[in-house]
Every structure is written in C-alpha cells, then in structure tokens.
Amino acid sequence: MSLPAAFLAEVQRLILRERRFDDPLSTLAFGTDASFYRLIPKLVLRVEAEAEVVALLKLAGQHRVAVTFRAAGTSLSGQAISDSVLIVLGDNWNGREIRDQGAQIRLQPGVIGAAANAVLAPLGRKIGPDPASIAAAKIGGIVANNSSGMCCGTAHNTYHTLAGMRLVLADGTVLDTEDPHSVQAFQASHAVMLQQLAELGRQTRANSALAAKIRHKYRLKNTTGLSLNALVDYDQPLDILSHLLVGSEGTLGFISAVTYHTVPEHPHKASALLVFPDVESCCRAVTVLKQQPVSAVELLDRRSLRSVQDKPGMPEWVKDLSANACALLVESRAASQSLLQEQLQLIMASIAHFPLEKQVDFSADPVVYNLLWKIRKDTFPAVGAVRRTGTTVIIEDVTFPIEQLAEGVNRLLALFDKHGYAEAIIFGHALEGNLHFVFTQGFDSEAEKARYEAFMQDVAQLVAVEFGGSLKAEHGTGRNMAPFVELEWGADAYQLMWQIKRLLDPQGILNPDVILSEDRDIHLKNLKPLPAADAIVDKCIECGFCEPVCPSKGLTLSPRQRIVIWRDIQAKKRAGIDTSELEAAYQYQGIDTCAATGLCAQRCPVGINTGDLVRQLRARDANSQRSADWLANNFQRTLQGARLMLQVANGARRLLGAPLLGRTSAALSKASQGRVPQWTPAMPQPLQRLHLPKANDDARPRVVYLAACVSRAMGPATGDSEQMPLLDKTRALLEKGGFQVVFPDDLDNLCCGQPFASKGYAEQAERKKQELIDALLQASRGGLDPIYCDTSPCTLRLMQDGLDARLKLHDPVKFIREQLLDRLHITPQDKPVAVHVTCSTQHLGEAQGLIDIVRRCTSEVVIPEGIHCCGFAGDKGFTTPQLNSHALRSLKDAVQHCDEGISTSRTCEIGLSQHGGIDYHGLVYLLDRVSQARA
Incomplete structure (x- = not known):
C-alpha cells in the first residue's frame, strides 16, 4: 500500500530533496x-531539526502514516526498521552541554555514546549506560532502549540516571x-493526558500484587515491555511521562535531548580471570562477589571459551580446561591505587574458599588486562x-534471579542440546544474572x-x-519479544x-508492532536474508559498528549498506532477476565513493574490510591493462606527467586567478x-626533477629515506606558510638528528x-611493490640500515601481506618516536595544533604515538571529533x-582556532x-620548528 499523495506532497515541501530517499x-x-529482521521503507527522511520532526509527526497523524525513528541502527530486536516512513537522524543532532563540572551532561540524540564519554573523561566522569x-x-x-552494559548494572542505566528530557x-x-x-x-495543553497518567499511577500503586510484580521485575535487569516502574517509582505525571519514554523504543514519542546524572570514571582498574570447575561453583561465587x-x-561458559581458544594470541591454557569449566572475568576500579589494592584483597579473600581450576591474578598491566x-x-x-553462509547470528539476552543463576545456565545448556544448537555459547553480566546466548540460525x-x-x-x-x-x-523488546510480553x-x-x-x-502511528503487537507471529515475519555474496563479506552480521568511521556514510553508502546491496544483487542474479538498474546505481553509491581505506575492518567484530570487496569490484572493471603496464614500466615519465599537470594548473591560476580557475x-x-581533477587553492605546486x-660514508648512522611518489612530485601550495618541500624538510630534520641520509x-x-592497487590493477601493483623492496634491500645494505618512509599509506x-623480514621499515611516527626524539632538544610552541591521524597511521598502530x-x-593538541578518515583516498580528493x-x-x-594542522x-x-x-x-x-640538535 503506497503512502498518501497528500502526505508526500507536504513532505516534499518540508524536507529537501537530498534528504528524501x-x-x-x-x-x-x-x-x-543490526537485527535479523528486514522491512523496506517506502520513504526515508533524514531530519536535521526538531521543527522538522514536529511537522512530520503532525502530518503523519493527519494522514495516519506510521513512522519509525532510527539513530545508529545497532539495535538487535527489530525496533529500528519500517515498511512505512523511516526517520533517521542527520548531522545536526550532535549538541552536548556539560554542567556542574561534569556532574550532569545534556545530550542530543545524535551524539555517539563513546563521544559523550570522551568529553566527560577529563572530568573523571562518564554516562551510566555502557x-x-x-x-x-x-x-x-x-x-x-534503556541500554545498560557490562559495568552499568541496574543502578546506572538511563532510567535511574535521568535528570531531564526534551521530547x-x-x-x-x-x-x-x-x-x-x-x-x-x-x-495547560495536555492537562487531561497528565491527569490520566497520574490516575494510572495511583491505580497501579494501589494494586498491591501488580505493584509488587513491577518492583520484582525491575530488581532484575529488564527491558521487556514498557517501563512500568515509572508508575510505582513516581507520582508526578511529568516524571512518569519522561521515565515512560525511557525504553519505549520510539513507540511513545521522539526524544530530542536528554540530561544525565553522570557517574564516576575511576582511573585505576585491574582485572582477573577465575576459572571454576563447574557452573554451580562459578555461580555461587557470583553471589559472593556481588x-x-x-x-x-x-561469566563465560566452557563453550564460549572453546570458541576463542584457537584464535591468535589466546593463552595455551584455555585449550586445556575441563569440559564443565566456567569462568568469571572480574574487574575492580578505584579512585586511587592504594584503594584499588585494598579492594583486590577484599575480593580475593571473599572467594578464597572456592576451588579454582585456573587463576589469572588481578593485573593492572594493560597487556594482561586487555x-x-x-x-x-x-x-x-x-x-x-x-x-x-546464509545463516544469521542471533544474540539473545535474558535475566535469571541471581540466586537461581546456576540452574538457569544449566537449563539453557540443556535447551541448546534439545534443539540442536551445538555452536551456541553463553556469556554475560553475571552480577545482574544477565546472560547472553549466541547461536546461528x-x-x-x-x-x-x-x-x-x-x-x-x-x-x-x-x-x-x-x-x-x-x-x-538490555537489548530491547522490539519485534523479537513482542509476542511474549504478556506471557512474561x-x-x-x-x-x-x-x-x-x-x-x-x-492513532498508533509510532513504530507499530514494536514492544506491543496484536500479531502473535510477528517475531517470525520479515526475517532478514543473508545470502552469499562474496567470501570477503559473507561473515558480515550487519551490526553497523563500522559506520561511524566511514567517510562516505551520509553521502552515499556505509560499509554495512554496501554489503547489504551487494548481497541483494547477487541473490537477484541467482534468481534470474534483472539487476542492471541496481548495479548502475551501485557503481557510484557503492564503488566510486568508497575510500577503501579499511577502517571499517578495525571496528568490525569479524574483521571484514569492505574496501577489499570494493577493490575486487574495481579490478573486475579494470580494463586498461595496457595503459597500467605502460605507467608501471615508465613510472618516471608518469611522475613527470604529474608534475606537468601541476605546472599547467599553477600557470592557469596565475593567468585566470584562483576564483575563476576554481x-x-x-x-x-x-x-x-572526475576524469579532469578539480583545482583548489590547496593544490600543490610541482616539484621539478629531483x-x-x-x-x-662517514661515522654518522645511516638511514635510507624512501620519499613517496607524492613527495617527489608535489611541493607546498602557493599560499602555504611553509614553502620548503617535504623531501627537503625531512632530509634536513634527519641530518639535524645526526643521521646520514641515503636515497635508493x-x-x-x-x-x-x-596507485595501481586502488584502481584494481593488482598485478602491476605487486610488480611495483617488489621492485621497490628490491631497491630498499640494496640501499639498506641487505637490511642493515633503517628505512624512513615519509608517507604513512x-x-x-x-607492510601488508608480509614484508621481507630483513627490512626495518618505519613510517614517520615510528621512526621519530624510536630513533629521532632522543637526539633532539624540544622547546614546545605555545600555539594550538590540529592533528589528523591518517587511516594508515591507525592501521600501523601509531595513532597514539603521533x-x-x-x-x-x-x-x-586538537583532535577533531568524528573525523576518522579524510576521504581523500589517494586521488579521490x-x-x-x-x-x-x-x-x-x-x-x-x-580547528578554526588552530594555527596549523x-x-x-x-x-x-x-x-x-x-x-x-x-x-x-x-x-x-x-x-x-621546535627542535635543536642535542650536543
């Protein structure tokens, strides 16, 4: 059934075309x-202001159109999808206001949780949910969703740390x-509604059996159904209303800002792993530790430990645990190191009488801890x-009363066996009796x-x-548990x-069939297919963890969405359906606008690099092999051509002026x-022949300087405050540090x-890489001398796919950190500097070093929030x-207050x-600029 024409006409006047899909x-x-459901919306709207939400809700009510709100789409129970109108948050919902030295923080709904904690961290605070x-x-x-987490428990979730709300x-x-x-x-405008809420509260509190049941349910971690505890915890209707919105999954209203009471983030922490011989003793220990x-x-059952025991870096002893072993990972935090040590002694003394199969003592060492x-x-x-391939990963989320946790774990294990889920594992937040069990379906x-x-x-x-x-x-009711709310x-x-x-x-327009549904089979409908598409991405569980670091998210597709579309294309092809129109759209949305830098792999729980898929698709379309061969075989001329293009651009700037040329x-x-590059004032001047x-040969230590091709072709921009080319500046700095600089x-x-790999010409890319390795081996005297490469990518x-073990290759950060800093005397400047950590620096593990x-x-030092990849991606800029x-x-x-980046x-x-x-x-x-050579 299509959306009403009158509704669509009004929406077109309200929301710009580039924000309607x-x-x-x-x-x-x-x-x-992130759930295992799929609904295809008829219309997606990206909203940028509360006024737009207000107008859309009025229109939806007028035309009886169902709407669903989505923030990040990481929810697991089907609460952020719609077959009607999906309203997603745009960029302008990122406001935050710290109050009272961090005791409170006001946040708009588009702020990522980790970003909120990042601004609170200097004040020793954090939001409760984790x-x-x-x-x-x-x-x-x-x-x-009233999310919680590993350290949150029931005391620090949104419901219990709510200070205020705008809805x-x-x-x-x-x-x-x-x-x-x-x-x-x-x-004044909603007096009747508030009276009815107050009356519902009075009736609920007066019903002793119902009130007792509600209090019991929320003694546990519980997100099944609406937050009925609001009716027994509060008597003022505004308090009832705001707390009902918590955990309502968009079924009662839109939350446009929330104020949290924050909680302490203690700086000192230590963790231990305690392995018990069986589930019973493990769960008894939990009641003591509480x-x-x-x-x-x-808590980690033996199945979960077995699932990771063969992964690289795992301790060997994990493989030797007994069949019924059950482990507890215990963490303690404190405001001081001395207090932490006191706490650790108390904890270990409390469980000293429990038999342990294996024990990793409390450690604050980051290597052990991590x-x-x-x-x-x-x-x-x-x-x-x-x-x-083709199955989905389901992670369920239940709570047992902690005093019955052991029996609950064993009964769940029996259900796995009964229904043939041999791969299922159990882990969870044991202090709250909260268990997650994961299985494939x-x-x-x-x-x-x-x-x-x-x-x-x-x-x-x-x-x-x-x-x-x-x-x-803690995962929310969604569609997944809606048929079971009454049973519970x-x-x-x-x-x-x-x-x-x-x-x-x-009118029932807000997220229908979520939390409450009259369809008893809603949890079995609209199940999401995960068809085979390519071995590179077939393990994707569509969780969305990759999206915050993707430079194209919001412009075209995110990594998750690239995989979704490619899966659909492949499934349609197998079914004999024409995909030409979809593939034509995917060329730009999925392939041309992917930076392919692989940051998504760092966030992906299963390590998928969507950029690898994109490079493979580019290789499929790479039909200029002869040109690629010529460029590879005549690379010096290629560089000369790049210098010539920069020279022409520079001449055009002088002739036409910057504004007209731009x-x-x-x-x-x-x-x-895109075949003709776009000129900007930041365009480099050409470097002439090197x-x-x-x-x-002298007594100074040698360093081989590998100047990247861009450093050999591109000088500073005309208006840049620094006019010395990178190659010359680097050589001068290395010599200041007492090194003899050698070039291949x-x-x-x-x-x-x-440049060849990014365009899909793998053979030429590998050939050039091997030529360079051979030259570096010669220049470094068989690997005797360190090699400094001035460009992280x-x-x-x-270093990818293995580097000759003889070569000691360094990016700028690693070489400066390990071999140059101690040779220099630094006098810090009193000016703010912006830092951009490139994707490659992150992959190399040198982000913090930089x-x-x-x-x-x-x-x-200024590190702009939310910019993980600049999107220049070699030549895509x-x-x-x-x-x-x-x-x-x-x-x-x-960065507007910084002098440079x-x-x-x-x-x-x-x-x-x-x-x-x-x-x-x-x-x-x-x-x-800030250093002098040490004597």
Missing part, C-alpha cells in the same frame, strides 16, 4: 539494522522537563565467524523456522514463567501497557565525471604500487571531491588544508 537502492540500504555498541550507538537509541509526542507537541515555560504550556567492590563480573578482556569480547565474533526453510520457534517458546517458558526472569535484559508480565500489566500506548499514541575546474571535473645528493637508486622509477602498503609526539611539541568534502564537513569549525600523508593534507581553512603539514615541519 525513495529509490530502490536507498530504501533497501536503510531497510537493514553497551557493547557504545562506540557506534547514539544517545537517542541508548535512551529509547516530542505523537501529536507534535514538544515538552522540555527542564524548561519551566515548556512545562507550564504542556500542563557484595564486594567489583565493577564488572563477566588480553583477558579480549577473551570475553571475542566470543560473539567467534560464533559469527564460523556460521554457515537459518531461516531458509520451514523446518528451520519451526526449530527456531520451538526453541524460543521453550526459552520463554523457562525464563519468564519458571524462573520469573526477563526475556530481554501477565494480563494486568500487559493491558496497562496498551493503555499507556493508546493514551500517548492514540569555478572552471569544478565544472570541468563534474562534466568529465637532485638527490650521493651518500658520503633510481628513486623516480620506484613506487609501492598503491606507502608504509602500510609495503598524538604524543605533537603533545611534546606544542601546548595544545581530485576525482571525487564530494567524498573528501563530506568526510571533512565538520573540520573547519573544529599536522598529518603524515601529503595527499590527505591537500584536502585537510582546503576544508579546514588552515595549512596542514607533515609532522616533520612542526618537529623541525
């Missing part, structure tokens, strides 16, 4: 969240509970990595669907009926939830579909192969400038300078 590719891409998805999940979703009801009315004028106006000063206690948590965090991806046959339904029915009976627990502890809560509570829903959303080149670039000095022979013919390219070096050189522009759209505001890639610095409004230089420029 109704084409098949976009609606399919947005039809996916979901596993906090690096991707946004505040809107964290509040709407929009289904009728478009705005209420800000912290604004007296807003409250007064709402009390009384101790612990911040987290994570390894223990890696065991815990790798369990979920381990199941995803071994699933059969196919939905491609009626038999598989029936198996899943029988299993879920048994789980529901076990958890909700026999144990009086929660079927959802009983008829009285269930009808009370419906009364609340009909009071606040009388407009002309932009038009030509657009008309040629004149490299011969090495003079025939340098202008050498290339790491990156080239360093990464050489930041630390800059901190030694200047009084203030020239040929697809919109990618670079989109990725850096927030840069100028973040620092990075480690010459091409990245072009785009950064253009969009930041300040000059970006290589790290060596700053270091040279």
